[in-house]
Amino acid sequence: MRKIRLALAGAGMRGRTYTDYALAHPEQFEVVAVAEPVAHKREYIAARHHIAPEYCFEGYRELLEQPRLADAILICTMDDLHFEPAMKAIELGYDILLEKPAAPTAQQCAAIMDAAQEKGVRVIVCHVLRYTDFYAAVKRVIDQGLLGDILSVVHTEAVGHIHQSHSFVRGNWRRSDETAPMLLAKSCHDLDLIQWLIGKRCVQVQSFGALSYFTRAHMPQGAPERCIQGCPHAADCCYDAVKLYLKDENNHWFRNVAGNKVNPSNEEIEKALWEGPYGRCVYQCDNNVVDHQVVNMRFEGDTTVAFTMAAFNQGGRHTRIMGTKGELNADMRRDSIELFDFQTREIKQISTAGQEIDGSIRDGHGGGDSGIMQAFYEHLNGVYHGNALGEIVTSCTNHLIAFAAEESRVQNTVVDLDAYIDRVRAQR
Ligand SMILES: NC(=O)c1ccc[n+]([C@@H]2O[C@H](COP(=O)([O-])OP(=O)(O)OC[C@H]3O[C@@H](n4cnc5c(N)ncnc54)[C@H](O)[C@@H]3O)[C@@H](O)[C@H]2O)c1
Incomplete structure (x- = not known):
């Protein structure tokens, strides 16, 4: 098979993850340019x-001013810097691995999918959960018809209270006006996953949600703006930044993000806690994204779905799928999938073991990070035979469920998806 030459736009956390895969698989990829x-x-x-x-x-603009330098480009910049490089890369004929969300507005998502279709380039959005062994096993059960006709789904994304504090209170995705609403930033994976599992089109959506806890109203008395200033509540506060970023030296994810580099020293972390966003008291940030939200959806054939995103938990995903022949309970954190068969009335454990790709980076998103790279490689070589790949039209259409749900939450309405999509297209 042909080795794929890659250009990287954005050498942050995600860019490093995908290019590390390339390094571990030199027979598949070669990284030839970086911006x-x-x-x-x-x-x-x-x-x-x-x-x-x-x-x-020094930036994607400079890279994309050149004639095409590689077969494909990895767009791993932050959410608000996806649209411009994606449109320019499509024009230049790059195939693209595009980080989610494809773009922060519904109109831009529609523009990317139309441009990619017109140019005939392959654009894959990084919905990494589709490529995990866990959800591949869930999808297999559905595709084998073991659940019959799916009529009802209850899916929960338990963000985890500490993860919420890091990414959505202190961190990059704390403000919907700077990046995207929570549903798009965090739960676009779940909305995509639900649609992929059911295999039907969403027709109506309704949502409620709020930012209830990570606000000034819950600030303990006398808490300073920054934890490192000697907060009197530090010992009892699970969000104490000194504990999370400085003392826990094994939390490489948090430390790399707070220090804005790979393996920062304790001095660099300390400086970040005095000066940067991750040192702030979680009750005194400028966050505005919700910390809990529900979305009700009606799919074709009257399949109903209730989705909950919430911060107040340990973390993990749970999916309960109810069909005419059986019920499936999937708990990703426990790596457990149970199938209850209506005929036999027996509960069967479904194996989640999949194909071993690379032990060293297999952990990323339950194997999804390496899975998507492997699939991208096979797809560009025309030999991908799995069922996980979602083309840009599918991903962007699933993003539109998130935008429509957000409109419902803010305007207190029920949104008809087809009418919403027509409206978005008319606004382009
Ligand atoms: N698929 C997933 O599961 C998943 C998980 C986390 C993050 N993400 C998404 O991945 C994207 C990147 O997230 P991250 O955590 O790697 O962020 P990051 O901040 O670590 O990386 C972004 C990088 O882009 C660089 N950059 C800024 N302007 C640039 C420009 N003009 N040209 C080139 N590079 C530029 C920044 O300096 C930074 O190094 C985000 O859109 C995020 O939502 C996806």
């Missing part, structure tokens, strides 16, 4: 992949 404004991140990727200096750029 990243932060010098030490750009140099890190350049050194790991032996990228020539003339193929290192």
Whole structure:
């Protein structure tokens, strides 16, 4: 099979994850160009992949001013910097692995899917859950017809209270006006997953939700703006930044993000806690995204779905799928899938074991990070035979469920999806 030459736009957490896969699979991929404004991140990727200096750029604009330098581009910039590079890369004929969300507005999502279709390039949005062994096993049960006709689904995304505090209170995705509403930023995976599992079109959506807890109203008396200023409540506060970022030296994810580099020193973390967003008291941030939300959906054939996203839990995903022949209970955190068969009235454990891809980076999103890279490689070589890949039209249409649900939450309405999509297209 043909080795795929990759360009990387955005050498942050996600960019490093995908290019690490390339490094571990030199027979599949070669990273030949990088665009990243932060010098030490750009140099890190350049050194790991032996990228020539003339193929290192200070931003995606400079990279995309060049004629096409690679077969495909990984767009791993932040949410508000997906649209421009995606449209330019499509124009240049790059195939694209595009981080989610495809774009922060419904109109931009529609524009990307139309442009990709017109140009005939392949754009895959990083809905990594589809590529996990766990949800592949759930999908197999459904496709084998063991549940019969699916009539009802209850799906929960338990974000985890600490994850919420890190990403959606202190961190990058705390403000819907800067990145995207919570449903798009966090739960676009779940809305995509539900639609993929059911295999039907969503026709109506309704939502409620609020930011209830991570607000100034819940600030304990006398808490300083930054935990490191000697908060009198530190010992009892599970969100104490000193504990989470400085003392827990094994939490590489949090430390790398707070320090904005790979393996920052304790001095660098301390400086970040004094100066950066991750040092702030969780009750005194400028966050505005919800910390709990429900979405009710009606799919074709009157399949009903209730989805809940909430911060107040340990974390994990749970999916209960109820069909005319059986019921499936999938608990991702416990790696457990149970199938109750109506005929036999027996409960069967479904194996989640899948194909071993690469032990070292298999952990990322339950194997989804390596799974999507493997699928992307096979897809670009025309030999992908799985059922997980979602083309850009499917991903963007599923994003539109999130936008419509957000409209419902804010305007207190029930949104008809077809009418919503027509309205979005007319506004382009
Ligand atoms: N698929 C998933 O499960 C998943 C998980 C986490 C994040 N994400 C998404 O991945 C994207 C990146 O997230 P991240 O955590 O890696 O963020 P990050 O901040 O670590 O990385 C983004 C990088 O883009 C760089 N950048 C900024 N301007 C640029 C420009 N003009 N040209 C090139 N690079 C530029 C930044 O300097 C930074 O290094 C986000 O859209 C996020 O929502 C997806």
